[in-house]
Amino acid sequence: MHQFEIVALGGEMSASPFVFTNSAMWMMIALAVILVFMWGGLKRAVVPGRWQAAVEVLTDFVGDITRSSIGPEGRKYLPWVFTSFIFILAANWLGSMPFAVFGLKPFTVTSHFTITGVMSLISFAIVLGVGFWKHGLHFLSLFVPKGAPLPLQVFMAPIEFISFMVRPFSLGLRPFVAMFAGHILLKVFGYFVVQGLMAESAAGGIVALLCFLFIVFMSGLELLVGAIQAYVFALLTAIYINDAVHLH
Amino acid sequence: MPQLDQLALVYQSQWFWLAITLGTIFFVVGMWIVPRVEKTVEDRDAKIAADLEEAQRMQDEAEASEEAWRNRVNEARAEAQAVTAAAKEKAQADLEKKLAKVDAEIATRTEAAEADLAEARSAALAELENVASEATQEIVGKLTGGKVAKAEARKAVAGVLADA
Known part of the structure; x- marks a missing residue:
């Protein structure tokens, strides 16, 4: 749990912005990595190099x-979708890098729902804003399933409404939980490795080796999950915006 | 769970720095870099399409000029063949004309020679008749002492000669 703790750098922690x-700091590092990486796309060569490509x-x-x-x-909404995608991707991957080898304690920004929650609220706000701005109160027809008989509509509209209101929570919790759980799993098995080695027995060594191999495998999976979570967030944001743009 | 335990303490700082981070990414990357990158890709696609079109056009052109060249060569060949054929025909015609002329000349000469020959022959025959009839008169006169008229002798000689 220690790895998720937020500490002030050079000073006392206080409730101030x-x-x-x-x-x-890790947000700034992610920002710097993203800016440097994207800067490579500004060369605008007709025959792109590897970086530009x-x-x-x-x-x-x-x-x-x-x-x-x-x-x-959808072109209009690309800036936000791209921002959310690349930020989650960069934060997830930076959090999975073995910087601790060099003494730099990694911190996964996206393992905090204060971050992912705000991002999902931004997506949700865009959906609401676009929906009401484009369709006015007609946007509420999103909750009425088309083609269903009236009694069924009365029954289903509240369900649709609830499922719509749950969206920002599921959207924000998903990347947070994925990072949180993944890192805890790595931590637990890392603990097993240490315990196995401390036992100073053959069985302990075997356990440590198996756990170490599992960590290697999990670290690879963590990178995959990090990319998938970024993709899922961007995709769901786009799909929700599509609902607001086109209704059903 | 530090995320919950620290919530009250950290949320302001978290949101402040998140706003800075996301804001910078949104405006610098999302609004500025991404459209440029997309424009680059679009321009490249357009350029590739244009280049391909140009290449296609040039190939068509090359094919057309090759076609034209081939047509010209064929035309020239046909013309050459026509000229050759005409020359051959003319030569043939000349030859035939000359042959005909020569043939005709030979024919006239032969005819003339034959006519001469026939004249000479008939002259010779006439002479022979004269000589023979005179000889006959003389021989008859000498042998019989009678006189044979010239016309009679000639008649007899003509009858003998006709038999011969």
Whole structure:
């Protein structure tokens, strides 16, 4: 649990916006990594180098999410979808890097729901804003299933409404839980490795080795999960925005 | 769970720095870099499409000029063949004309020679008749002492000669 603790860097922790914490530092590192990486896409060469091609592939990938989910007008929402995707991706991956080898204690920004929750609320606010701005109160027809008989509609509208209201929670909790659980699992098995070695017996050594192999495997999976969570967040944001743009 | 335990203590700092981070990413990356990258990709796609079109056009052009060249070569060949054929025909015609002329000349000469020959022959025959009839008169006169008229002798000679 220690790895999720937020501490102030160079000072006392206090309830103030301007305290520079380890969390803030890793956000800045993620920001710097993203800016440097994306800067490679500004070369705008006709024949792209590897770096530029990587940026173009990523941009195209996220662009495809908005295009396939929302359609041509999804272009307008690409900045936010791209921002959420690349920030979650960078934070997830930075949190899984073995920086501790060099004495730098990694911190996974996205393992805090104060972060993912706010991001999901931003997505939800965009959905509500677009929906009411585009359709006015007609946006509420989103909760009425089309083509169903009237009694069924009366019955289903509240369910649709609840499922709609649950969206920001599920959207924000998903990446947070994935990172939280993954890191705890790694920590637990890392603890097993230490315990196995401390036992100084053959069985303990075997357990330690098995747990170490499991950690290697889990670390790979963690990278995959980190990318998938970023993709899922961006995709769901795009799908929810599509609901608001096109209703049903 | 530190996320819950520290919530009251950290949320302001978390949100403040998150706002800075997301805001920077949104405006610098999302609004500024991403459209440029997309534009680059679009421009490249457009350029590739244009280049391919240009290449297609040039290939069509090359094919058309090759076609034209082939047509010209074929035309020239046909013309050459026509000229050759005409020359051959003309030569043939000339030859035939000359042959005909020569043939005709030979024919006239032969005819003339034959006519001469026939004249000479008939002259010779006439002479022979004269000589023979005179000889006959003389022989008859000498042998019989009678006189044979010239016309009679000639008649007899003509009858013998006709038999011969």
